[in-house]
Amino acid sequence: MSGILAGKRILVTGVITDASIGFHVAKFAQEEGAEVILTGFGRLSLVERIAKRLPKPAPVIELDVQNQEQLDGLEGKIREYLGDDASLDGVVHSIAFGPQGAFNFLEASWEDVSTAVHVSAYSLKSLTTACLPLMEERGGSVVGLTFDAQFAWPKYDWMGVAKAALESTSRYLARDLGAKNIRCNLIAAGPVKSMAARSIPGFEELADVWKHRAPIGWELSDAEPAARGVVGLLSDWFPKTTGEIVHVDGGVHMMGA
Ligand code: NAP
Numbered sequence: 001m002s003g004i005l006a007g008k009r010i011l012v013t014g015v016i017t018d019a020s021i022g023f024h025v026a027k028f029a030q031e032e033g034a035e036v037i038l039t040g041f042g043r044l045s046l047v048e049r050i051a052k053r054l055p056k057p058a059p060v061i062e063l064d065v066q067n068q069e070q071l072d073g074l075e076g077k078i079r080e081y082l083g084d085d086a087s088l089d090g091v092v093h094s095i096a097f098g099p100q101g102a103f104n105f106l107e108a109s110w111e112d113v114s115t116a117v118h119v120s121a122y123s124l125k126s127l128t129t130a131c132l133p134l135m136e137e138r139g140g141s142v143v144g145l146t147f148d149a150q151f152a153w154p155k156y157d158w159m160g161v162a163k164a165a166l167e168s169t170s171r172y173l174a175r176d177l178g179a180k181n182i183r184c185n186l187i188a189a190g191p192v193k194s195m196a197a198r199s200i201p202g203f204e205e206l207a208d209v210w211k212h213r214a215p216i217g218w219e220l221s222d223a224e225p226a227a228r229g230v231v232g233l234l235s236d237w238f239p240k241t242t243g244e245i246v247h248v249d250g251g252v253h254m255m256g257a
Contacts, residue, residue, distance in 0.1 A: 001033040003034075004032045004237060005033045005090075005235055006032070006033030008033070008035070009035045009086070011078065011092065011131060012029065012058075012092045013038075013094050014092070014095045015050055015051065016041075016043070018050055018053055019193060020094065020194055020195070021094050021192060021226050022038075022092065024224055025092050025227045025230045028228060028231045030058070031055060032231055032235070035082075036054070037058060037059055037078060037081055038058050039063035039074075040060045040062060040063070041064050042064065044060055048060050059081050061074065061078065065123035065127060071127070072130070078131075078134060089140050090143065091127060092142075093143070095120065096162070096196055097115070097119040097196070098162065098200075099111075103157050108158050112158065113158045113161070116158050117162045117165055120162040120163065125173060132177075136182070138181075140181075140183075141234045141238075142177075142183065142185070143185055143233045144185075144186045145226065146163045146187070146188045146189075146245060147188065148163075148188045150253075154205050154206050155206050159200070170185065170186050170243065175243065183233075183241065183242040184243065185242060187229040187233065187246055188245050188248065188253065189248050190210050190249035191203070191210055191220055192222070192223045194223065209252065210252055213252045214249070214250030214251055215251040217250055218249070228248075
């Protein structure tokens with residue numbers, strides 16, 4: 001098998017529909033030669049149905065990142081598929097959730113905010129450490145997805161704060177895991193019409209910015225550019241890049257007006 005991920009074993013989270021960025025990551029990873037294992041949250045039969053649309057079969061392991069028992073069991077479940085002396089070359093964190101209250105900055109309760117931060121930011125640490133025994137011998141690449149947290153966006157509110165925490169978490173992971181040759185990077189994607197996006201009240205208003213400000217254009221229904229960015233960071237073509245945030249946003253991040 002040829003391709004930039006030939007022979008690599010990659011765990012991909014966050015597949016729920018074929019609009020999920022995670023689905024496209026899994027697809028391109030397989031096309032580039034990787035063996036892919038998926039995790040699913042709750043609705044496993046739905047994830048399994050979507051997984052059938054991938055070029056090759058991919059097993060699905062249940063994982064709620066708020067469930068410590070499932071995190072503790074993840075290594076064992078992966079070994080059931082890959083074998084006892086197996087290793088992972090890459091882990092993709094494509095998970096975010098904010099309760100509706102988190103999208104009202106001044107009214108949000110700590111309960112809403114803490115859920116958003118737990119699922120969307122702390123989970124990068126808990127997922128990575130859960131997979132660490134499978135990566136620490138040979139090294140690997142952890143890649144997550146952010147929505148550029150440098151700015152106060154319309155409507156994004158405490159999810160923006162959770163993404164700022166995710167970005168910081170990624171840097172600390174990069175610091176602490178560098179000695180094991182484990183890289184940790186993020187793709188800062190432009191808006192994509194996924195399930196998570198649809199649950200953001202006022203997503204259209206947020207996405208509207210891209211219509212006018214992306215110098216190379218941006219397609220809301222296209223998860224492919226972000227997914228290709230993730231696959232690039234999973235590959236051996238960024239061997240000395242860690243703690244980085246790569247913008248895959250049509251260029252919006254660098255426009256002044
Ligand atoms: P998506 O298809 O809805 O994926 C989000 C995934 O997170 C879903 O599979 C969801 O599962 C899962 N999830 C939620 N709570 C979880 C938990 N407790 N444990 C494990 N998984 C959980 O949306 P997406 O747009 O592809 O999002 C993937 C990533 O890209 C997220 O980090 C998102 O913030 C980021 N991103 C998205 C955009 C965008 O505009 N879409 C832009 C920049 C960055 P359920 O659906 O079953 O709840």
